[in-house]
Amino acid sequence: xxxxxxxxxxxxxxxxxxxxxxxxALFESGLExxxxxxxxxxxxxxxxxxxxxxxVYVCAQGCLRGVALTVAETxxxxxxxxxxxxxxxxxxxxxxxxxxxxxxxVIEKLPGRPRCVLIxxxxxxxxxxxxxxVILDQLREQFPDIDFVDCYMTPTMRETFSPTVWLTKRxxxxxxxxxxxxxxxxxxxxxxxxxxxxxLVKIIRENGFTLRDINYCKTYDEFMLLGESALNISYxxxxxxxxxxxxxxxxxxxxxxxxxxxxxxxRENYTRLCEALNIGLPDLSGCEARAEAALSKAMSALSDIxxxxxxxxxxxxxxxxxxxxxxxxxxxxxxxxxxxxxxAAFEMLxxxxxxxxxFSSVNVNMFSxxxxxxxxxxxxxxxxxxxxxxxxFVDIVSNGGLYGYEGIVKLCALMEDAFYNPKDRRTxxxxxxxxxxxxxxI
Amino acid sequence: xxxxxxxxxxxxxxxxxVCSALYELGGMTVIHDASGCNSTYTTHxxxxxxxxxxxxxxxxxxxxxxxxxxxxxLILDCVSAAEDLHPAFIALCGSPMPMMTGVDFEAIASEIxxxxxxxxxxxxxxxxxxxISGASQAFAAIVREYVRRVPKREGFGVNVLGMTPLDFPLxxxxxxxxxxxxxxMEPVCNLGMGSTLEDVKQMTxxxxxxxxxxxxxxxxxxxxxxxxxxxxxGVPAGRGFAGKLAxxxxxxxxxxxxxxxxxxxYGEAADTVVIGEGVYxxxxxxxxxxxxxxxxxxxxPLPAEDIFYSHTNNTCLYxxxxxxxxxxxxRPAAVIADPLYKFIIPAGTRHIPLPxxxxxxxxxxxxxxNLINTEIKEYFK
Numbered sequence: 001x002x003x004x005x006x007x008x009x010x011x012x013x014x015x016x017x018x019x020x021x022x023x024x025a026l027f028e029s030g031l032e033x034x035x036x037x038x039x040x041x042x043x044x045x046x047x048x049x050x051x052x053x054x055x056v057y058v059c060a061q062g063c064l065r066g067v068a069l070t071v072a073e074t075x076x077x078x079x080x081x082x083x084x085x086x087x088x089x090x091x092x093x094x095x096x097x098x099x100x101x102x103x104x105x106v107i108e109k110l111p112g113r114p115r116c117v118l119i120x121x122x123x124x125x126x127x128x129x130x131x132x133x134v135i136l137d138q139l140r141e142q143f144p145d146i147d148f149v150d151c152y153m154t155p156t157m158r159e160t161f162s163p164t165v166w167l168t169k170r171x172x173x174x175x176x177x178x179x180x181x182x183x184x185x186x187x188x189x190x191x192x193x194x195x196x197x198x199x200l201v202k203i204i205r206e207n208g209f210t211l212r213d214i215n216y217c218k219t220y221d222e223f224m225l226l227g228e229s230a231l232n233i234s235y236x237x238x239x240x241x242x243x244x245x246x247x248x249x250x251x252x253x254x255x256x257x258x259x260x261x262x263x264x265x266x267r268e269n270y271t272r273l274c275e276a277l278n279i280g281l282p283d284l285s286g287c288e289a290r291a292e293a294a295l296s297k298a299m300s301a302l303s304d305i306x307x308x309x310x311x312x313x314x315x316x317x318x319x320x321x322x323x324x325x326x327x328x329x330x331x332x333x334x335x336x337x338x339x340x341x342x343x344a345a346f347e348m349l350x351x352x353x354x355x356x357x358x359f360s361s362v363n364v365n366m367f368s369x370x371x372x373x374x375x376x377x378x379x380x381x382x383x384x385x386x387x388x389x390x391x392x393f394v395d396i397v398s399n400g401g402l403y404g405y406e407g408i409v410k411l412c413a414l415m416e417d418a419f420y421n422p423k424d425r426r427t428x429x430x431x432x433x434x435x436x437x438x439x440x441x442i
Numbered sequence: 443x444x445x446x447x448x449x450x451x452x453x454x455x456x457x458x459x460v461c462s463a464l465y466e467l468g469g470m471t472v473i474h475d476a477s478g479c480n481s482t483y484t485t486h487x488x489x490x491x492x493x494x495x496x497x498x499x500x501x502x503x504x505x506x507x508x509x510x511x512x513x514x515x516l517i518l519d520c521v522s523a524a525e526d527l528h529p530a531f532i533a534l535c536g537s538p539m540p541m542m543t544g545v546d547f548e549a550i551a552s553e554i555x556x557x558x559x560x561x562x563x564x565x566x567x568x569x570x571x572x573x574i575s576g577a578s579q580a581f582a583a584i585v586r587e588y589v590r591r592v593p594k595r596e597g598f599g600v601n602v603l604g605m606t607p608l609d610f611p612l613x614x615x616x617x618x619x620x621x622x623x624x625x626x627m628e629p630v631c632n633l634g635m636g637s638t639l640e641d642v643k644q645m646t647x648x649x650x651x652x653x654x655x656x657x658x659x660x661x662x663x664x665x666x667x668x669x670x671x672x673x674x675x676g677v678p679a680g681r682g683f684a685g686k687l688a689x690x691x692x693x694x695x696x697x698x699x700x701x702x703x704x705x706x707x708y709g710e711a712a713d714t715v716v717i718g719e720g721v722y723x724x725x726x727x728x729x730x731x732x733x734x735x736x737x738x739x740x741x742x743p744l745p746a747e748d749i750f751y752s753h754t755n756n757t758c759l760y761x762x763x764x765x766x767x768x769x770x771x772x773r774p775a776a777v778i779a780d781p782l783y784k785f786i787i788p789a790g791t792r793h794i795p796l797p798x799x800x801x802x803x804x805x806x807x808x809x810x811x812n813l814i815n816t817e818i819k820e821y822f823k
Binding site: 008010011012029030031032033034036038059060061062063064065066068069072073077078081082083084085086087090098101102105106109110122123124127128153155156157158159160362364365367368426430432439440441442 | 445448449455457458472478480482484485486495497498503508519520522525527537539542543569571572785802804805806808809
């Protein structure tokens with residue numbers, strides 16, 4: 001891929017050297033390309049995590065299609081309905097009443113009463129100044145047995161709050177305060193279960209605490225029990241705001257323990273966790289040694305094969321690149337459009353590995369990037385696999401549930417596996433919602 | 443309510459129609475939108491996206507640019523991308539937000555054309571209409587921009603209008619070409635699948651146009667009005683109807699559009715309902731009768747010429763509640779429709795799945811049959 005791009009002088013280059021990157025604006029904005037790597041979860045996948053919930057989207061036909069087919073591909077069409085908006089709806093004074101009447105009609109037609117309804121309003125409602133409170137008040141009056149929550153599919157507003165952050169806040173707003181239980185701990189805002197073998201989960205469980213997570217909940221009542229947790233933990237950047245809001249409402253303590261590839265951050269995380277749980281910090285030296293051994297083993301296997309990392313695989317791609325390069329891996333390519341919570345690692349990496357090539361995933365000139373494989377590359381992430389045309393890739397999204405030292409151990413194993421065992425890239429990366437069932441004929 | 447759906451998905455929108463129609467023509471298509479339109483199109487509506495490169499982009503519209511009406515950013519971004527990518531043309535189309543802020547796409551297109559020297563056109567989409575609207579506009583825009591009068595070829599040349607993967611499986615363009623050749627006609631341009639801009643420029647060397655979906659009507663009308671080219675509606679499905687359609691195409695008059703009488707002739711005594719796009723669905727009704735003796739009626743839930751609603755009391759039944767009520771009241775023995783219609787098929791009625799990409803996206807894309815000039819008995823037995 002790189003050779004194809006390197007030979008052209010672009011007005012808006014799709015890649016730069018890391019030494020030339022400004023973390024506040026990696027690339028100039030412009031038209032955007034959409035790579036066929038679909039593993040990142042969307043708001044529909046997230047909404048489906050609410051047990052016994054029903055989603056209703058109210059927006060234009062074009063916007064509805066993506067959400068409707070997301071549930072079609074996961075065989076959960078019975079959990080989503082929609083009300084389409086037309087141009088006339090914007091101007092005839094029925095914007096709010098259409099939502100109320102449409103949602104009410106959907107509820108009446110459902111074979112059973114949902115415990116809650118997530119109503120997704122759109123950019124059109126925001127721009128038209130729709131009165132959400134009126135909508136919710138009328139529906140709550142009409143259906144007092146159902147919890148309603150306003151959610152937002154407003155990509156135009158993504159520079160304020162991303163749709164994922166918004167939805168995390170709204171989903172957990174359903175949880176009502178309960179008397180706090182000091183032995184109950186919740187993990188907030190994850191799209192999948194956290195690895196049960198991670199130190200995070202083991203410390204909580206092995207010390208006799210009950211661990212709650214929306215991913216464990218089979219019923220709405222179980223989900224409501226998150227309201228009794230005295231400690232709420234988030235580690236994905238998109239979950240931070242939701243955790244803060246939930247914890248403030250329930251009176252729980254909120255801890256944000258970012259999923260890091262920096263041992264000092266991990267140690268600090270576990271120290272904070274143990275303090276919050278009022279337990280002693282376990283000896284982590286063995287965990288760190290295991291991570292080091294796994295990195296050495298993977299390094300021996302991979303040798304000097306170029307490694308490409310994309311921002312969809314892990315939430316701290318620059319920190320991962322820094323860790324790997326410090327352990328001798330040939331990290332040569334990064335794909336990221338912005339710098340997130342690993343800004344410090346970005347600066348260190350820029351100083352230590354200034355020749356790393358940093359690619360935009362959406363730059364228009366990337367549309368022709370994938371094609372013939374120009375060199376063997378081990379990719380971490382689906383977009384990296386696509387752009388570098390390699391079947392040797394680690395297939396994870398948003399850390400894949402991995403966490404901590406154990407997460408590093410397992411990521412190393414995944415890298416080794418990817419090195420030895422090519423994947424069916426075409427099928428794997430086009431499946432929507434990593435880890436979800438997907439019946440689409442890709 | 444007509445705009446409420448409990449469980450059925452919706453047909454894809456006008457923006458996807460534009461992109462699908464222009465995909466193979468070497469241009470750059472820009473949807474003025476935040477993000478969703480392009481990912482929905484490239485994920486669910488475009489089976490060529492993984493294997494075949496095409497310049498389909500979004501403008502990544504932001505809150506502030508929408509509020510402030512920052513059209514200059516869109517213009518500059520298009521100009522910059524055009525300088526990097528050298529598209530043959532640029533097509534701009536809109537989504538809900540530009541509709542609300544009143545973006546003037548024609549003016550923006552004019553500005554981009556001026557600055558780049560590249561043919562540029564603005565299309566009136568807003569994400570609230572079905573794909574038929576967008577694809578129709580796109581085909582018509584291409585024809586208006588590139589078709590000029592050229593000498594007629596010696597043989598009986600035919601253009602195919604309205605073929606996109608939204609309505610036809612990949613490979614249909616090859617089948618229709620073979621069908622034309624087998625009937626001593628020369629394929630000139632299959633607008634949308636399998637042809638280039640150079641083929642478009644040769645369109646008036648043909649003697650007739652075959653309109654295989656509603657998306658081709660606007661372009662066909664333009665060619666009839668300005669280049670005296672007759673057109674015939676029809677998809678050469680099955681064997682018997684395909685043969686009759688070939689004959690009709692050869693004898694087409696430039697005076698009017700022709701719909702083969704077989705298409706909608708057997709609705710009265712029908713025990714089968716076909717749900718689908720108008721031209722395709724009506725052609726299938728004809729093929730079912732010609733090849734299998736099945737009387738079928740058409741339920742077209744999409745924009746179409748009025749004649750295509752003649753089996754549903756001259757009304758377009760597009761709402762879930764209306765389609766469900768129609769099937770409940772008519773209680774057909776069989777319904778031929780996309781697999782996702784399964785949720786509203788009455789008990790006791792047989793559902794013969796006929797996947798339609800414009801409805802169920804990629805969910806069943808490998809199961810979409812190519813019914814052109816082939817035996818259909820096996821599929822509908």
